[in-house]
Amino acid sequence: xxxxxxxxxxxxxxxxxxxxxxxxxxxxxxxxxxxxxxxxxxxxxxxxxxxxxxxxxxxxxxxxxxxxxxxxxxxxxxxxxxxxxxxxxxxxxxxxxxxxxxxxxxxxxxxxxxxxxxxxxxxxxxxxxxxxxxxxxxxxxxxxxxxxxxxxxxxxxxxxxxxxxxxxxxxxxxxxxxxxxxxxxxxxxxxxxxxxxxxxxxxxxxxxxxxxxxxxxxxxxxxxxxxxxxxxxxxxxxxxxxxxxxxxxxxxxxxxxxxxxxxxxxxxxxxxxxxxxxxxxxxxxxxxxxxxxxxxxxxxxxxxxxxxxxxxxxxxxxxxxxxxxxxxxxxxxxxxxxxxxxxxxxxxxxxxxxxxxxxxxxxxxxxxxxxxxxxxxxxxxxxxxxxxxxxxxxxxxxxxxxxxxxxxxxxxxxxxxxxxxxxxxxxxxxxxxxxxxxxxxxxxxxxxxxxx
Amino acid sequence: xxxxxxxxxxxxxxxxxxxxxxxxxxxxxxxxxxxxxxxxxxxxxxxxxxxxxxxxxxxxxxxxxxxxxxxxxxxxxxxxxxxxxxxxxxxxxxxxxxxxxxxxxxxxxxxxxxxxxxxxxxxxxxxxxxxxxxxxxxxxxxxxxxxxxxxxxxxxxxxxxxxxxxxxxxxxxxxxxxxxxxxxxxxxxxxxxxxxxxxxxxxxxxxxxxxxxxxxxxxxxxxxxxxxxxxxxxxxxxxxxxxxxxxxxxxxxxxxxxxxxxxxxxxxxxxxxxxxxxxxxxxxxxxxxxxxxxxxxxxxxxxxxxxxxxxxxxxxxxxxxxxxxxxxxxxxxxxxxxxxxxxxxxxxxxxxxxxxxxxxxxxxxxxxxxxxxxxxxxxxxxxxxxxxxxxxxxxxxxxxxxxxxxxxxxxxxxxxxxxxxxxxxxxxxxxxxxxxxxxxx
Numbered sequence: 001x002x003x004x005x006x007x008x009x010x011x012x013x014x015x016x017x018x019x020x021x022x023x024x025x026x027x028x029x030x031x032x033x034x035x036x037x038x039x040x041x042x043x044x045x046x047x048x049x050x051x052x053x054x055x056x057x058x059x060x061x062x063x064x065x066x067x068x069x070x071x072x073x074x075x076x077x078x079x080x081x082x083x084x085x086x087x088x089x090x091x092x093x094x095x096x097x098x099x100x101x102x103x104x105x106x107x108x109x110x111x112x113x114x115x116x117x118x119x120x121x122x123x124x125x126x127x128x129x130x131x132x133x134x135x136x137x138x139x140x141x142x143x144x145x146x147x148x149x150x151x152x153x154x155x156x157x158x159x160x161x162x163x164x165x166x167x168x169x170x171x172x173x174x175x176x177x178x179x180x181x182x183x184x185x186x187x188x189x190x191x192x193x194x195x196x197x198x199x200x201x202x203x204x205x206x207x208x209x210x211x212x213x214x215x216x217x218x219x220x221x222x223x224x225x226x227x228x229x230x231x232x233x234x235x236x237x238x239x240x241x242x243x244x245x246x247x248x249x250x251x252x253x254x255x256x257x258x259x260x261x262x263x264x265x266x267x268x269x270x271x272x273x274x275x276x277x278x279x280x281x282x283x284x285x286x287x288x289x290x291x292x293x294x295x296x297x298x299x300x301x302x303x304x305x306x307x308x309x310x311x312x313x314x315x316x317x318x319x320x321x322x323x324x325x326x327x328x329x330x331x332x333x334x335x336x337x338x339x340x341x342x343x344x345x346x347x348x349x350x351x352x353x354x355x356x357x358x359x360x361x362x363x364x365x366x367x368x369x370x371x372x373x374x375x376x377x378x379x380x381x382x383x384x385x386x387x388x389x390x391x392x393x394x395x396x397x398x399x400x401x402x403x404x405x406x407x408x409x410x411x412x413x414x415x416x417x418x419x420x421x422x423x424x425x426x427x428x429x430x431x432x433x434x435x436x437x438x439x440x441x442x443x444x445x446x447x448x449x450x451x452x
Numbered sequence: 453x454x455x456x457x458x459x460x461x462x463x464x465x466x467x468x469x470x471x472x473x474x475x476x477x478x479x480x481x482x483x484x485x486x487x488x489x490x491x492x493x494x495x496x497x498x499x500x501x502x503x504x505x506x507x508x509x510x511x512x513x514x515x516x517x518x519x520x521x522x523x524x525x526x527x528x529x530x531x532x533x534x535x536x537x538x539x540x541x542x543x544x545x546x547x548x549x550x551x552x553x554x555x556x557x558x559x560x561x562x563x564x565x566x567x568x569x570x571x572x573x574x575x576x577x578x579x580x581x582x583x584x585x586x587x588x589x590x591x592x593x594x595x596x597x598x599x600x601x602x603x604x605x606x607x608x609x610x611x612x613x614x615x616x617x618x619x620x621x622x623x624x625x626x627x628x629x630x631x632x633x634x635x636x637x638x639x640x641x642x643x644x645x646x647x648x649x650x651x652x653x654x655x656x657x658x659x660x661x662x663x664x665x666x667x668x669x670x671x672x673x674x675x676x677x678x679x680x681x682x683x684x685x686x687x688x689x690x691x692x693x694x695x696x697x698x699x700x701x702x703x704x705x706x707x708x709x710x711x712x713x714x715x716x717x718x719x720x721x722x723x724x725x726x727x728x729x730x731x732x733x734x735x736x737x738x739x740x741x742x743x744x745x746x747x748x749x750x751x752x753x754x755x756x757x758x759x760x761x762x763x764x765x766x767x768x769x770x771x772x773x774x775x776x777x778x779x780x781x782x783x784x785x786x787x788x789x790x791x792x793x794x795x796x797x798x799x800x801x802x803x804x805x806x807x808x809x810x811x812x813x814x815x816x817x818x819x820x821x822x823x824x825x826x827x828x829x830x831x832x833x834x835x836x837x838x839x840x841x842x843x844x845x846x847x848x849x850x851x852x853x854x855x856x857x858x859x860x861x862x863x864x865x866x867x868x869x870x871x872x873x874x875x876x877x878x879x880x881x882x883x884x885x886x887x888x889x890x891x892x893x
Contacts, residue, residue, distance in 0.1 A: 051497055052827045084746070093756055096746035101814045103821015106746075120825050152759025159714035160762050160782050164611060267711060271606035305542045314595060315539075321595075321602040344598045345605070375546045382549030382568060388498050390829035 030384055030415070031394050034226035035408055036233070040242040041214030044233045045408065046226040047394045055126050055222030056392050058118040059133050060399040062217070063210035065188040066112040066250055066333070074190015075206050077110040078154055078198050082207075083117065084108075085146045087139035090132060092146060102128060112184055113332040114403035120392065123223045127232055130218075134236035137211055140204075147200040155196065158189050166266040167273065167444055174442040177260050178277050181251045182333060212243030217402050219395040253279065253334055256438035267447040272349050274356070276339045279438040282331040284405035290429035291329040292417045294337065297430040298327035299376040300368045301360070302339065306375070308368070309339070312359045318344055319352045332405045337433050349443055360434055367427050380418050479837065479847055482671045486679035490663035491837040491847065494670055495830065499569040501667025502830040503579075504838045505682075506562035508660040508772070511633040512694045513651060518643050520635020521651045522556030524600060528648065529554050529563075531592035534581035538592045541578070550575040552582060558633055559772040560842075561655045566831065569668045573677070580681040583656060588645040600640050611716040611883040614708055615780075619718045619881045622706060623699040629774060657689040658682060664837030666830040696773045698722060701879035705892040708883045715788045715884030719795070720778035721877045724868075726770040726843050732856045733864035734768055734777075734872055739815045740807045741799070741873070742766025742779055747818070753798050754781065760791045777872055788886035796875040803873035806866045820854045 036044040065076045086092035099106040104121035106129075119129040162168045172187050179185030189195070218237065220229045256279055283291040302309040302325025313320040323341035339360070343352045387393045401411045480492045511522045530545065530552050532538040545552065548571040554563040563583075567575035607613040617632050624630035635643070661682060665674055699722055724734045742750040742765050754764040766779035783791040807815075827833050840849045882889055 051495060052824055054824050054828060093752075097814075100744065100747045100818045100822075103818055105822055105825060120828075122821060122824060149757070149759040153755055153762055156714065156760070156782065156784065157762035159784060164712045164714050164716070164782075268609045270609040271602055304546065306539065306546055311539070315591070318595070318598070321598040342602050342606075345601055375543070379546055379549055385498070385500060385568060386549075386566065389500060389502075389831070392828060 030388055031397075031412070033394075033398060033408055033412070036226075036230040038213060038233060038238050040238065040240055042216055042218060042233070042237050042240075043402065044218045044230060045220075045395075045398050045402070046224065046229045047219075047221040047398070048224065048226060049221055049388075049391055049394075050223045052391065053123050053223050054120065054391065055123050055220055055224055056118060056120050056395050057126055057129050057133070058116055058219045058395050058399055059137070060114050060116045060217045060219065060403050061210060062114065062215050062248070062403045063206075064111050064113045064115055064403075065186065065190075066183040067210070067248060068183065068186075068206070071194060072198065072202055072206075073186045074154065074188075074195040075198055075202050076115055077189055078151065078195065079203050079206050080108045080110045080115050080117075081150050081154060082142055082147065082203050083136055083140060085143075085150075086141050087135050088141060089135060089139070092141070092143070095132065095136070098132065099129060104129065110188055112188060113405075114399065116399055116403075118395075126220070126224065126229070130232050130236045134240060137213065137216065137237070138240055140207055140211075142200060142203060144200050147203060151195065151198060154189070155192070158192060158195065161189065162187070163192070166264065166268045169266075170262070170264045170275075170442055170444045173262050173264060174275065174277060174440050177262055177440045178279065178336060180254060180256070182253050183250055184333065184335075208243075210245060212245055213237050213240045214242045215245040217399060219399050219402075221391055221395040248332065250333060259436045260440045262440060262442040263445065264443065265445050265447050265449065269444055269446045272343055272446065272449065273444045274341045274343065274349055274352060274442070275444075276356075276439055276441045277336040278338075278433055278435065280327060280335050280337040280433045282333070282335045282404070283329050283410065285331060285333045285335070287432060289425075290432055292414075293421050293425040293429040294327055294433060295329050295380065296373060296376050296418070296421055297426045298325045298337065299379065300372045300426070301325045301363055301430070303376065303379070306372075308363055309341075309356070309359055313341060313352070313355055317355055319347050319355050320344060323356070330400055330404045330406065332403075349445070353441070364427075364431055364434060367423065370423065373421075373423055373426065377418060377421070381415055384415050479850070480671050481847055482665075482674050482678070484675040484678040484683075486683045488658065488661070488663070488678040488682050490665055490674065490678055491841060492664075492669070492671055492674055493666045493833055493837065494668075495666060496668045498830075499668050500830065501567060501569065501572065501665065501669050502834040503565040503663065503665050504562070504831070504834040505564075505661060505663040506560040506838060506842065507656055507662075508560055508842075509655050509691050509693065510560040510562075511556045511558050512628045512773075513655055513691055514628070514631075514635070515647070516628070516631060517639060518635075518647050519631045519639040520600065520633070521643050521647050522561055522655065523634045524596060524640065524643055525648045525651055525655075526554035526556045526561070526563075527596040527600065528588055528592055529582040529586045530578075531596065532587035532589050533578075534585040536581070537587070538589060541581075544574075544578060548574055548578075550578060552579055554582075556633065558629060562838075564831065564834070572669065572673075576677045576681045580684075583681070584684050586652070588648055590645070593645055593648075597640060597643070600634060601637060604634060604637050604640065609710070611710055611712055614710070615716050615718045615881045615883045618706060618708060618883075619720065619879060622701040622704065622881070623720075623776075623879055624697060624774070625700060627697045627773075628694045629697065629771065653686075654689050654691050657686050657691075659688045661685070662838055662841045664834040664841070666834040666837065694773050699774060699776060699879065702877045703879070703892075705880045705882070705889065707886060707889050707891055708881070709885060710883050712884050713784060714782050715785050715882050715886045717781045717783070717788065717792065717880065717882050718778065719780070719792075719878045719880045720769075720776050721874055721879065723768050723770060723775035723777035724872065725775045728775075730864065730868045730871065733860050733868035736812065736815045736819065736857065736860045737802075737807065737865050737868055737872065738766055738768055738777070739819060740811045741802050743768075744815070744818065747814070749798055749802065750779070750795060753794050754791055758790075758794065760787055760794065764791075764795070785885045786887050788882060788884070789888050792880065792889075796878070799873050799875040803869045803875070806862065806869055809862065812860070812862060812865060816857055816860070819857050823850075823853065 764781040769776040
């Protein structure tokens with residue numbers, strides 16, 4: 001969820017680069033991150049990139065939608081919007097205008113495990129925006145009016161993203177069904193009835209509980225020297241008081257013992273689609289040794305046009321117009337492994353599902369060819385180089401990783417780990433995760449059409 | 453990979469200025485031994501490069517009853533070419549970690565390629581095969597057709613897509629711009645492999661080709677690769693470009709009823725051509741009115757003050773044969789009338805009273821200060837090189853751009869506001885169940 005559309009597009013693009021569903025890849029030899037810690041516990045990461053005279057300045061908080069109190073869904077994202085209101089030194093509504101007057105672009109985003117704020121500016125403006133970001137970390141002022149109007153904006157955002165779109169509603173229901181105890185089952189933007197009731201005091205309580213230097217990470221990429229950034233960080237964030245931030249203790253998933261099905265018929269659906277998600281480990285949760293092999297498994301199974309699913313369902317059997325698999329290895333708690341398919345015109349969705357089941361069963365039984373593994377490995381390792389191309393990618397990789405329980409070194413060793421993966425590990429990961437008992441299958445269908 | 457051509461340095465290299473910012477980066481105009489021109493920014497820091505190119509023509513070359521041909525071609529060039537069948541071509545792309553993509557827009561057929569330096573020659577060779585020797589094998593044709601058809605079926609109930617189609621259909625009835633570029637279910641079903649070969653034979657000609665390259669390559673290395681990749685295409689082909697056209701539907705409101713809680717609205721009127729003397733005035737004016745995201749007047753009035761929408765925006769859209777000034781908003785059904793009234797009132801206020809000196813100054817600071825943020829990946833810079841050439845802005849454009857924007861005066865703004873801002877002349881399409889709104893007739 002983000003405060004405005006553009007950043008959402010950027011983020012999708014980045015995820016798209018790693019479409020095979022890797023963690024955000026990186027390599028010490030690629031990014032050369034330089035790190036520093038302030039006495040108040042704030043972590044600082046700098047990626048120097050001198051190609052253009054600009055910087056990406058980001059502050060990531062280790063709090064997201066999955067850290068919300070019960071009944072207050074959407075408060076993390078709502079607070080993200082409200083952070084643009086004002087402080088005693090920045091009048092209400094002026095934050096983004098000041099950034100723009102200085103030639104910068106700013107925005108913010110919220111996910112389950114983090115909330116992030118950024119300004120992209122000419123390097124001379126780093127001092128200014130860092131000062132503003134530090135200011136609103138502790139000095140936010142909210143009026144009742146600000147809160148009520150912005151809540152209407154968030155409700156419109158929810159209508160745009162979810163309520164207007166049956167496939168988004170379907171994903172929301174599948175998520176809620178996948179996670180039986182963990183808050184990953186609650187939408188980041190919040191349930192409508194709970195968002196409608198969020199108040200001024202809810203926002204301030206969440207802010208005071210989680211917004212503090214010891215719960216934040218500063219990431220700066222661009223045409224700067226790390227030591228200059230460290231000095232600026234000491235100047236702006238150094239004086240801020242450490243807070244007594246609560247640990248991230250979230251309800252965890254019970255064992256999943258039964259496959260679940262969701263069938264959603266809606267008059268607004270003109271094209272049927274099929275999805276399945278399985279509960280999956282990440283690099284920091286569950287059987288995390290499976291995470292990186294699972295990235296390769298996902299790519300070979302359904303990462304592109306040479307993948308097993310595409311070759312079988314789309315090219316050979318022609319049952320699907322599009323089909324594939326997706327997995328993201330980064331996440332503080334257990335994540336999901338996804339399969340998806342769009343039936344070709346006239347094809348029965350049940351027939352498509354049966355064929356998908358057979359592809360998965362065959363792969364779990366017989367595995368992949370060695371050349372498939374090498375091709376996937378090549379693609380993942382190349383993605384790590386391509387990730388260096390955009391100035392705005394590396395700070396996102398580090399912010400995402402560090403707020404999701406990974407360490408800087410683990411981001412850096414990603415390519416080594418990809419290089420070391422064996423076929424046996426890939427196969428073991430697939431067999432461990434693709435267990436139908438931990439899955440949710442979802443059918444999105446036009447009104448009146450039957451799903452088995 | 454071998455680099456068989458790397459020793460030949462016959463390229464005519466015109467190196468011109470272009471310190472963009474740090475002073476390290478410059479645009480070179482490369483002319484290959486065979487006479488193919490490209491703009492290059494050589495940037496050896498990271499071992500990769502991006503190529504963007506386009507041919508004037510694109511979807512406007514489609515036969516109306518086969519609308520979507522160009523789009524379908526764009527999906528098939530990497531599905532089997534030269535010695536490789538579809539699977540072999542896709543496998544080769546993956547083995548080399550090369551990405552090639554094509555797209556057909558209203559006015560251009562364009563493509564892009566991204567490769568690691570070490571696979572550069574092989575990557576250009578795959579691009580050459582895709583452009584010159586695509587197979588259009590039956591399996592791939594039917595597969596891509598299925599994909600396009602399911603996409604079209606899905607978009608039948610997509611509120612934004614419905615609004616966009618109806619807006620252009622109304623504004624450009626009888627002109628290629630009025631037809632959806634991807635075609636309709638009927639026209640896509642009718643497209644044959646021969647149609648696509650005919651399209652390709654017309655669409656790709658060197659005299660309508662523009663190329664931008666950014667990354668780890670020198671002008672001397674690039675020249676021969678341009679020849680090998682694009683040199684076999686026809687020097688020129690005869691095409692019938694569509695006539696210039698002025699939009700219709702002025703002052704009309706159209707409502708498409710759909711069972712959704714939030715109405716999607718597209719509004720727009722005539723805009724300015726990219727080479728209009730008032731372009732920079734319009735560009736600055738639009739930033740203030742609706743192009744500036746959080747800072748714009750429309751966002752202030754619609755979102756910040758009233759909470760009527762998550763997103764409200766406007767933008768100038770200069771097409772090759774027309775010009776539009778477009779905008780959009782999404783608002784709950786009960787308040788669409790209010791949102792539209794607020795938008796129209798703000799447009800009228802801006803037309804009548806112009807903008808403030810402060811707004812003009814702030815717009816200039818942003819539009820100039822933020823420009824280097826667009827120079828932050830090789831792909832983005834390559835697309836920018838392409839756009840500057842397409843609009844004939846000159847190789848020194850990046851140096852002149854700030855001056856062009858800074859030259860805009862309050863008088864310019866007042867003049868262009870009168871021309872551009874006509875709230876009663878908007879063609880408005882609303883998709884949803886908007887309270888109290890119905891078709892004007």
